[in-house]
Each structure stands twice: as structure tokens, then as C-alpha cells.
Amino acid sequence: MKSLLLFLTLFLLSGASFAQKVTFDDYKKRGDACFVKQDYQCAKDNYERALRIRDNDAYCKSQLKKANDALKKANTQTVPKKTPPKVEKESENVRIAELNRKEGDDLFKRGDYEAAQKKYEACLNVPSFGSDAYVKEQIKFCRMAAAFQTDAKNTLARGNGLEGLAYLKKILEINSGDPITRRLITEHLQQRGNQQFAKNQFIEAKKSYEEAMPYADIQTKAVLANLINTTEKELKADTDKKAEAAKVAKQEPKTTPKEPVETQKSVDNKPAEPITRPEVAKKETKPIQEVKLPTAPNQNLVPKIAVGAVGIGAGVYAFMLRSQYNSKLEAYYALGTGRAEYANWKKAYQEVKDAQGKTKIYNVCLGVAAGAIIAETILLLKKPKARSSALRIEPTSDNWGVALQYRF
Template sequence: MQNLLLLTFIFVLCERSCFANPRVSDFTTGIVAMDEEYDRYKKRGDDFFVQGDYSNALKQYRNCLEVPNFDNDPYAKGRITLVTKLTKLRDDATKLLNEGKGEEAVGLLKQILDENPNDPVTKVTLTDYWSDEATKLYAQKNYIEAKKRYQEALKYAAKPDLIRVQIQNCDEFIKAQQKPETQAPVVQEKAKVETPVPVQNPVTTTKPTQDKKDVAVEPKKERVKKETTPPITLRQTPAPKRRIIPKILTAVIGLGAGGYAYLLNNQYQTKLNNLNSVSQTTDPDGDNVILTQSAFNQWEISYKDVKSFQSNKTTMNACLGVAGAAVVAEIILFALPKPKKQTGFHFHPTTKNVGLALQYRF
């Protein structure tokens, strides 16, 4: 009887343990599933944050709080506060740019980069702003200020090659503008030193008295001397032709080619950023698998758009070459001496008397 009771007790314990273990296992599995769901939302939010896509990042961080047992998660709450702040800064900066208050907008954009240094959207905005300001000054031939703004744009540019070319162009034009200013005083000093002493008129010189025979022969000798004497001029310098029209045409061609190349490069970067954003949206896990057909169609359209636009790189390189050639031609035109008007005293033989005549040209 005692053995029977002992066996019954052991059977009951085994039965309870068998039913208890699956419940514990199911509870543990549920916790792991919730953790994975939270981690998935968190990773997507962080990825959107790095890309500067704050609207989608905000959605993912709010999804983190919807996961059971994570409604008071401090990380998600902190990121929501930060993303809300950066979104407001970006909206305020966009409004200031539209109102023409660029300096105030730049200050707000820099605050965004302080919190998110890798924000590509903010960097593109700063690059476009400084490049536009520099291009305006470049067209006004204010190359010193234009160079400063190109250097600011270079700090944020993802593709800095074209901006570096513009900085080199500014350096060349600055040298060409400063070169005539340094040579002007030297030319004036030479003009003072090389001023010739006026030649005495031979008609006013006295001659000894001669016989009548000698007087008859004297006019013939003076006529021969008058015909063979070359004219004497004061600093005759050839006046080069003005080159205003070639300078204007060269500057217009260079600016047009450089501006078109810059426009093509910006369009390509915009399409490439759009493709990256679509890729992150359609394939957030990064496993190269797109689940829905609509998402795949969206990605394929963006991909084909970027692929077709790559053919414009040849045109962009050609425009850069034209801009470089225009810069060289502009430098040559600036280096040539400016036309000067012939002024000063000029000596030439007289047609009625014996000797030289003095003339001043204005």
C-alpha cells in the first residue's frame, strides 16, 4: 500500500513538470520576439537618422514605444525629442533661405550638423547655398570673395572636384588682376627717366658770313639734308587694339560651361540620393530582398533613372574642359597690355623751311 502511494506521488510530479516546461518556454519565446521587434524598429530609426530622413526616423522610434514592455524606453524617447528638434531647425532654415536670410539659415543648419555630423541632406543644402553665392560674385568678377564662398562650399561637398576647379579659376583671375597694378608704377618711373631733351632748331643757329658763290650752293645742300633726315618722335609706342569683346565672350563661355557642368553634377547627386533613400525604404534590412512588387517597381524606376543619367558624365567632363580653356584664354587676354593713346611731342621735317617742326598730339 505504501509503495502504491509513493508511485502515484511520483507520477503526479512528473505530469506537472511536463505541463509546466512548455509554458515557461512559450513565455521566454514571447520575450525574445518582443526584443527582436524593438531592435528592428530601433535599427530602422537609426538608419533613417543617419540619412537625415527625420520624418521616417520619427515613425520608427515611435514604433519602438508601441512594443509591449517598451512604452517607457528612454532611448526611443530621447531620440524622438532629438529628431523633433532637428526637424524644426530644418524647417526654420528652409523658411529663412526662401526669405533671402542666408546667414541666419546657415547658423541653424550648422546646429543640425552638431547633432548629426553625417546628415547628407543638410550638407547638400549648405553646399548649394555657398556655391550659389560664390557664382554670383564670380559673375561680378569679385574673385576674392567668390573664392571664400567656394571654400565654404568645399567643406560640405560630396563631390568637390568642380568646386576645386572654380577655386583654381579664382586664383588665376586674382593673379591677373593684381599683375597690372604692380607694374604701373614702374612704367611711370621709366617715362620720367626716358624723357628726351628738346632738340635745338638749326634755323635759329648763327652761321659765319660766306661769299656770294657759297651762298648760291648752300640751299641745295640743305634740301638734301632735309629730305634724308628721319623724323624724331618722343616715345612712340604701338597702340594695341582693344580686346573687350573677346574678353566678354570668353568669360561668358567659361561661366556657361562651368555652370552647366555644375548643374549636371547636382542633378546626378540628387538622383543618387533619391535612389539611396528608396533603397533604405524598400529594403530596410539590407539583405537585397524586396518583399512587395510595388516597392520593387519604385526601386527599379530610381535605379534606371540614375543609370540613364550617368551618360551625362561625358558632357560634364567636356564642359569642364571648355571652362578650363576659357580660363586660359581669359588669363592671356588679361595679361596683354591695355591699349594706350599716343600722346606727347613729335618732331618731323618742315615742308617750307629748313629744320625740324615740333608737334604735340593729344
């Protein structure tokens, strides 16, 4: 019995030592196989078992670290969740609204206010974006700027440059970087300066060029600088010329014309004056009697009064229309461009348009007044022929006696 127990003890001790040697290599090989298959949890377990046997093995430690890093990376990668249809629709609406708003902003910056207004309105039509305060305010600015553009175009076409420039500058108060408006202002001022330069109005031309400088781009500024330099040279030359002319006029002595002196030779050569005989005055026969009849009243007085009344009435009415238009326009210019001023601006703008609609009546009144002035002038300058209605009794020249004569 004792021998049997001893045999079993020796057998177990030998088996334990044999199992310890094989297990380390086996764990290591299993860990490598799992690592190649990217089964990092299996690799981690086998490397840890191998390190329990040989805790200082550098290879197993390195592979264990790689397996842990791979497990952490795998845990951080989550499976994407499916977005509900409602959320997808809301995100699509946001994308469309932002796209329309961005396109509207780009068109607004370029000065295309009608197209920008359409983009902003499309943004408001997107669900859940109908109350966007920024977009609503931009639509108001687009309407104001478009109205100013129309007014400026019509006013400049009529030849009223000052009023047209005022409308264009109103646009820049809304959008200071509007390239279209800045170009129109520059072209108008440059053209005005060229016309003044052609008329030798060099001071006015220089002011027009300098006024255009802040609105011009880089290339146009170079052109304007050249025009200003040329204008200054012409102005200096004209000033020097006038000063030289004044200096010459001051230095010239004043000479009085000499009276001719008659000499004996000039007297001899002087033609003899013809000798005229004195005429014998004829005795005129005076009328024996003249009976004057009353003359008719001046018939031009009534037309003069009528023409003057018509001219004064037309002129007064034209002055009233013009004063009303100017007062409405000044009130319109005095308004700002903020959100709070939009209601007042709309009312003032309509009043200006109504007053501007009476331009035809104003022109007709001016024409009537001018015609009345011309007619009144003609009537004043035209003098009626003097006629005297009278009975005259004169002696007859053919026979003895008297003759009765009536002039009318």
C-alpha cells in the first residue's frame, strides 16, 4: 500500500513539471494564432496565461499590449444608429433654408435686390423658417433698395442729376458695398466732370472728379487721378493766361485821338460847296373848320387783362405743385433706413410718388404761363395805329368854294 501511494505521488509531480513547460509555449502559440485572426480577446487571454508562467517575457508583454489597444479601439467604434424619417426631413429643411439665405445674401451684396428678395422669400416658405427675423428684415431692405434703383433710373433719364444721385446714395445707406450703385455714381460724376471740362469750367470739373473718387474702384481711381491732374494743369494755365492779359491791359497807355488840323493845301483840295438858293416859302391854306368826333376806347386792354390773369393763375398753380413735391421729397430724404422707420418710409414714399404723378399737370401749367408771358409781351409791344375821326371843311383846289372831308 505504501509503495502504491509513493508511485502515484511521483507520477503526479513528474506530470506537473511536464505540463508547465508545454503550457507556456502552447499559450504563446495560441495567442499568436488568435492575434492573426483578429480575435483580440482570445489573444489577450492566452498571452496573460503565458505571462503567469513567465512574467518577464518581453514578446508576450508586447503582444498583450497590442491586443488591449485593439480591444479599446474596437469598443470605441459604435454602430451608427438609423435616423428617424422626421429627423431626416427637418435636417433637409434646415439645409434648404440655409442655402436660400446664403444665396440671398450673395445676391444682396452684388446689388441684385429683386433676385435676393426671391431667395429670401423662398427661405421663409420652408417649414419652421417662416418667422425668421433676419430674413424678414432683409426682404424690407431689398424692397427699399429696389424702389430707390427705379427712382434713380427714371430721374437720371429725365436729366435731373442731383435728385438721381440722392436716390443712389440712399441705396448705399442700406448696402454700402453695392458695386452696381457705386459704379453708377462714379460714371455719372465722371461724365458730369467731362462736360464741365469741355466748357472750360475747370474748377467745377475738378470737384466732380474728386466727388467720384470715394465710390470708384482701383482702376477707375487711377483714371480719375489722371483727370484731376490734367484739370489742375488746365486751370493753372487758364489762370496764368488771365493774369497775363490783365497785366498787359494795365501797362498799355491810354491815347486820345488827335483832331485833324486843316492846312492851306487841305483847304485848297476841299471840294467847293454847292451854292443853294433860298426857297420861297409857300403859303399854306389852313382849314376853315374842323369838327372832331369822339374816339373809340382802346380795344387791346381786355386781351391784356385776360392773358395776364391766365398766366398768373397757371404760374401760381405750378409753383404750388412744385413746392408740394419738394416738401414731400425732403420729408422722404429725412427718414432713416432702419426697421422702425419702414412704415413711415413706405407712407412717405407713396406720397412722393403721388406728387411726382402730377408732373404732367406741372409741365402744362408751365407751358401755359410761358405762352401767356409771350402773348402779353407781344400785346405790350404792339402799339395801335393812331386814328382821328373828324369832319374837316377845307377850300377846294379845283373850283371856288369849300369841301367837306371826313376821316375815319
